[in-house]
Amino acid sequence: MDIVGYSARRARAPATPLRSKLRPAVPRDRHVRTLRGDLMTHLESVDLEGATAHDRMAMDPPFETLVGLLQDRAVRMPDREFLRFAGRAWTFGEIDCWTSRLAQRLVAEDGVHAGDRVAIMLPNVVQWPVSWLAILKAGGVVVPVNSSYQRSDLAFVLADSGARVMITDTAHTRLVEDVRAENTALADIRIVDAAHPGELTRFPATSPACAITGQTLANLQYTSGTTGFPKACMLTHDYWIRVAWVCANATRLGPDDVALTSQPFSYMDPQWNTALCLTIGAPLVVLPRFSASGFMADVRSNRATFCYVLGSMPTLLFKQPPTPRDRDNSLRMVLCSAIPADLHAQLEQRWGAPWREVYGMTESGVDLISLPESVADVGSGRLGQPVPTKRVRVVDPQGHDVANGEPGELITSGTPMMLGYWNQPETTAQVLRDGWLHTGDLAVRDAGSYRLVGRIKDMIRRGGESIAGAEVERALESDDSVVAAAVIGVPDELFGEEVKAYVQLAPGIERSATPAQRIVHDLRDKLAGFKIPRFIEFVPDFPRTASERISKPALKARSAEQPGTTYDLKPPRRDISGSRP
Structure with a gap:
């Protein structure tokens, strides 16, 4: 048996036909035992020719928890590929079984109760999403920890979150042990070896009995911490479900697509990509890390049809020497945050797929998105339109809306949205005011869309x-x-x-x-x-x-x-x- 009793198969190439439209969802059912049927049946049987992407994004998702969504996929498509790491694949059924047994172990042996925080400190290996989903099945709250953290970083996150259990690997166990020894308040944290947690087959392959709803806290998601200590955003199941639902419908992704990600799993992007693939019933390919020189070769070899890149990644990719194989890929949509306006059309031309902006923060999930048909956005720097469950404004320091073309702070309200910052009520009150999240981004409203012009704290006064x-x-x-x-x-x-x-x-x-x-x-x-x-x-x-x-x-x-x-x-x-x- 391979990796706690579950065998990995060689990854299969996806089917070649690509479905271009999703069908609408039925109303949500709040009970996990009745969730099994609804999404795929309606995706297959209801005609949505008249519905727009805006209509679909406005609908409530048919599932309200990641636990219920995974259980449905395991019943409806147990043998369909779900996760692919280093050319090895696991199905929805295998992941559902694995996560259930691990959740049972966390409850029985590690004493995890509803609301307990459980940290994950791992590189991009399959045990990361397995641990995430298992903790959620146990009713716990996931605390992602950057695998490059050292003693002070790790000690801060463990103490701030109040984590009781740490899932990690051999490479990081000594670090965790040292942090425990140096901090008496952390001495009782249990360490679970992700690769060898014991014989899991002795635990039931069913989820522990636990009341989980859309408003159940799922993650304490620490921000990158570029200014001072990081803050933990409190994110619910509903948050992840809605981010995935909006992106699935905006991009028209379906079960014949293949998504690919390369960011560290401790960051939110691979997590919402996982939720996205649960939503559409498609595989997620996870690379060990981002490499500008090898990224497009991995896209090509895995026949990926969708990926999300951000920050400097588009520029670093474009700076790679062009090759005759650049357009030899299966991509049909790239979502990106901060596409360089001067490169936008060239990125599309070089790799032969639409690149569209999506704007959001860890705090707010997704706020603005440019749809595939929005060709006028290419090269304009525009971020698209607000998703239908969000309101967006551009305001001056006094909170008044500024005129079109004038810079101001971008603020947003609606769902998805964090509950607030963990253990930081004053900071939460500063950022979430009267139902509006103050992003700290400077933007201008332009032709009904929005363009970013900088960060309030990143302004130079000359x-x-x-x-x-x-x-x-x-x-x-x-x-x-x-x-x-x-x-x-x-x-x-x-x-x-x-x-x-x-x-x-x-x-x-x-x-x-x-x-x-x-x-x-x-x-x-x-x-x-x-x-x-x-x-x-x-x-x-x-x-x-x-x-x-x-x-x-x-x-x-x-x-x-x-x-x-x-x-x-x-x-x-x-x-x-x-x-x-």
Whole structure:
């Protein structure tokens, strides 16, 4: 037997026909024992030719818990592939059985009760989603832990969450043991070896008796923590179900599709991708990590029809050398957050599939989405329309709506939405005000859609001008010699702040004043003069969050400890009297 008693099969290639439309759901039934029938029957029997994606997204999903959804899939399609890791596949039936036995073990041997927090610290292996679903079946609350965390990070998350059990692997067990030994409050945390939790076949292959509803807390999902300690978003079953339902209907994905993900499972994207594949009854391919050089080859070899990428991933992919096989893939939809507007049409042309924006946060799931038919959004930077279960506004600091074309903070309300931040009522009250989540993103309303222009906390004040770091970064990354860029404000006696850019150059380009001067010179046709960086520092790479975004706090800390060569691209200024400072 392989991996706690469940054999992995070699992954099968998916069927070639791709279904383009979903059919509507029936009203939700709140009892798990009656959930078995409804979604696939109606997907197969009800004609939805007249229904729009907007209509479908507005409907309530037919299931309200991930537990009920998995149980239905195991009954209706037990032999259909569900999860694929490193070329090995597990079916819905196998995963349902495995997660039920593990849930029974967590209850019987580890004392997990409803509401208990159980942490998972694993890389991208099949035991991650199995542990997630098993904990939910036991009525527990999942605490995802980044597998790259060290002692202080791990100790904070375990103490803050109040986790009683940790599911991990051999590579991390010593770290967990050290944290337990150094923190008396954590001494009683039980460690479960994910690969060898004992003989699970002695436990029933049915879920423990546990009352779970859509409003049952499912995750304490810690944000990336790019500013200070991370905060834990309280996410319910309903949250995950609705994110998956909206994305499934917006993209018209169905059981003949194949989804692929490469982000760490501790981050929310592989989790909502798992919920998505449960919703549509399709397989999810999980890569060990994101690799720009190998990503499209994995898309091609797994015949993936859908993937989600975010942050700098599109730019890093586009910077890879083109090959004759670029369009030799099965992709029919790519969802993305932060598609570079200048590259959008080129991304579609190069790989032969629509790329569409989806906007949301861990706190809010999904708020805005651009539909496949929204071809006018390509290259515009627009994020699409609000999903029908959400309201979106752009407001000034006093909370008043700003005029079209004027920048303001993007705020959102509706479902899905977090319940709040765990153990942080004051922070929750600051972010969730009068039913509106304040995102901290600066946006403009544009032709009935929305465009992001930066982060409130990522604004540089140079003299009397406000500069969005994201805008300068996009302009820098449009240069063929630039792989990635990060822009920050540095103190300046005259202007208050000056613009400094950290730049990662493409392989083979010399790090010297010459390319720095050329890059800045080329920006003059793209940006107003006051936005152009005065300083450039070349870096070999960037520290990144789990969501593949550049971590500017970590970048600043690294630069302070290991300063590189900074090129000053303006001549020394004269003061008011005309003498050089």
